[in-house]
Each structure stands twice: as structure tokens, then as C-alpha cells.
Amino acid sequence: MSKDGQVTVKKQRPVNLDLTTISMPATAKASIFHRVTGVALFFALTFVIWAWSESLSSAESFEFVKGLFNGFIAKFIAWGTVSVLVYHLIGGIRHMIMDMGHWEELESGNLSAKVSMALGVVFAVLAGVWIWF
Amino acid sequence: MVLNQATLKRDGVQDFVSLRTTALIISAYAIFIIGYFLATPEVTFEAWTGLFSNLAMKGFTLITLVCIMVHTHIGLWQVLTDYVKCAKLRAALGFVLSLMSLAYVAIGLIVLWGV
Numbered sequence: 278m279s280k281d282g283q284v285t286v287k288k289q290r291p292v293n294l295d296l297t298t299i300s301m302p303a304t305a306k307a308s309i310f311h312r313v314t315g316v317a318l319f320f321a322l323t324f325v326i327w328a329w330s331e332s333l334s335s336a337e338s339f340e341f342v343k344g345l346f347n348g349f350i351a352k353f354i355a356w357g358t359v360s361v362l363v364y365h366l367i368g369g370i371r372h373m374i375m376d377m378g379h380w381e382e383l384e385s386g387n388l389s390a391k392v393s394m395a396l397g398v399v400f401a402v403l404a405g406v407w408i409w410f
Numbered sequence: 411m412v413l414n415q416a417t418l419k420r421d422g423v424q425d426f427v428s429l430r431t432t433a434l435i436i437s438a439y440a441i442f443i444i445g446y447f448l449a450t451p452e453v454t455f456e457a458w459t460g461l462f463s464n465l466a467m468k469g470f471t472l473i474t475l476v477c478i479m480v481h482t483h484i485g486l487w488q489v490l491t492d493y494v495k496c497a498k499l500r501a502a503l504g505f506v507l508s509l510m511s512l513a514y515v516a517i518g519l520i521v522l523w524g525v
């Protein structure tokens with residue numbers, strides 16, 4: 278730091294943005310999944326709100342939407358939306374638990390990251406069973 | 411010091427708290443709706459419109475949509491500022507996304523009005 282309080286930074290540090298060589302620990306994976314699911318959820322809402330508004334507009338359109346859910350595409354969108362929502366929710370709860378000062382050590386942070394991802398997979402499978410069977 | 415409570419100017423603490431309070435309300439709604447589908451063996455048109463014609467349910471739905479708007483306004487801003495470095499493009503994308511979330515609320519209001 279110079280006398281006038283200005284910080285001088287030498288911009289000669291190596292920059293590595295090659296994702297295939299960056300190590301992705303469980304915590305980094307849990308974090309990026311939380312972000313991806315948040316963004317995905319925002320766009321999934323377009324389908325959810327459309328189906329909801331259609332289903333409430335008349336008895337005919339209700340049956341039409343209900344019929345759509347016999348097809349693969351609507352089932353798949355519904356499954357994807359529920360799975361992504363549940364993971365985002367679990368990740369969000371983990372976030373708030375960490376905000377309160379828990380699971381901040383390397384070991385506990387890694388463990389809770391792994392548990393939330395595992396729970397996400399379990400709930401995705403359960404949601405699949407629920408929607409298809 | 412000028413207090414910014416009367417303005418829409420945001421600060422980080424406000425964003426942090428808003429993101430989390432809205433998250434809790436959206437969670438309650440999501441769990442309620444998933445629970446409704448799990449608990450109802452056959453969702454009929456009568457039962458479905460009956461659910462949403464209830465004033466409490468209308469309020470809950472509208473509040474949740476507004477919460478989603480606030481939550482995603484902050485959340486998507488976080489994402490955009492991380493990845494989109496060009497300020498003009500970021501402003502344009504932010505505008506489109508805000509418009510979408512406002513549309514979600516507006517459509518919700520119209521639908522709830524008619525049930």
C-alpha cells in the first residue's frame with residue numbers, strides 16, 4: 278500500500294479458467310447446482326403458471342391440461358420442475374443453516390454438501406415414481 | 411447520513427434478508443401445494459377451483475408470486491452480475507427478466523380474480 282492509501286495490485290497472477298482442470302469439491306458442486314436450479318426454476322414457472330391459469334379457466338381446459346399430464350413431455354416437465362425445486366429448497370435451507378454459523382468447517386461443509394445433493398437425488402427419484410406410477 | 415428507507419435503492423443487507431424471508435414463504439407454499447397433490451387422490455375441476463376460490467388461498471398465492479418476484483429479482487441480479495460483464499447487456503437482460511416476473515404476478519392476479 279502506498280502512502281496516499283492506494284492499493285497497487287500487480288496483475289500478473291496466473292489466470293486459470295479451464296473448468297476441466299479446476300478442482301470441484303462437493304461444496305462447489307452443491308453451490309453451482311443451487312444456482313443452476315434457481316435459474317431453471319424461474320423459467321420453469323412459465324409452464325407452471327400457464328398450466329395453472331389454463332386449469333382454472335374452465336372445466337374443458339382443466340380436462341385438457343389434465344390430459345396433457347398423460348403424455349411424456351408434460352410429465353417430464355413436471356418431474357424436472359419438482360426435482361429442481363426440491364434441490365433448490367434443500368440447498369436454500371442449507372444456506373440458511375450456514376448463515377447461522379453451522380457447517381462452516383471443511384469437513385462439516387463437505388458432508389452437508391454431499392448430504393444435500395444425495396437428498397436431491399433421492400427426492401428426484403421419489404418425484405419420478407410419484408409422477409409416472 | 412441520509413436514510414434510504416423511503417427509496418428503492420437497495421443495499422446488501424436488505425437483499426440478504428429479503429432473499430431469505432421470501433425463500434421461506436415460497437417454501438411454505440411449495441410444500442402446501444405438493445402436500446395437496448399428495449393428499450388428494452383425484453383432483454377434480456370442482457375441488458381445484460374450490461381451493462383457489464378461497465380468499466385465504468388467493469392471498470397466499472398472490473403473496474407467494476410477489477415473493478417470487480422479489481426473490482428472483484435479487485437472485486437473478488446476483489447471477490447476471492457474476493457472468494455478464496457488459497453493463498448495457500446486463501441492464502437489458504435484467505429488464506427482460508424483471509418484466510417476466512412482473513408478468514407472473516400480473517397473470518396471477520387476473521387468474522385469481524376470475525376464480
Ligand code: HEM
Pocket residue numbers: 299300301302305
Ligand atoms: C477449496 C476450495 C475453495 C474455498 C476454500 C473457497 C472459499 C470460498 C469462500 C470463503 C467464499 C465466500 C463464501 C460466501 O459467499 O459465503 C467463496 C465464494 C465463492 N466461490 Fe469459492 N472456494 C473454493 C473453491 C471454489 C471453486 C472451485 C469455485 C468455482 C468453480 C468457487 C466459486 C466461488 C464463487 C462463484 C463464490 C461466490 C459465491 C456467492 O455468490 O455467494 N469456489 N469461496
Ligand code: HEM
Pocket residue numbers: 311312314315316318319320322365366367368369370372373429430433434436437440478481482484485486488489
Ligand atoms: C420459484 C421458486 C424459486 C426461484 C425461481 C428461485 C431462484 C433463485 C435464484 C435465481 C437465486 C440466485 C442463485 C445464485 O445467486 O446463485 C436464488 C438464491 C437463493 N434461493 Fe431461491 N428460488 C426459488 C425458491 C426458493 C426456495 C423455496 C428457497 C428455500 C429455501 C430458496 C432459497 C434460496 C436462497 C437461500 C438463495 C441464496 C443463495 C445465495 O445467497 O447464494 N429459493 N434463488
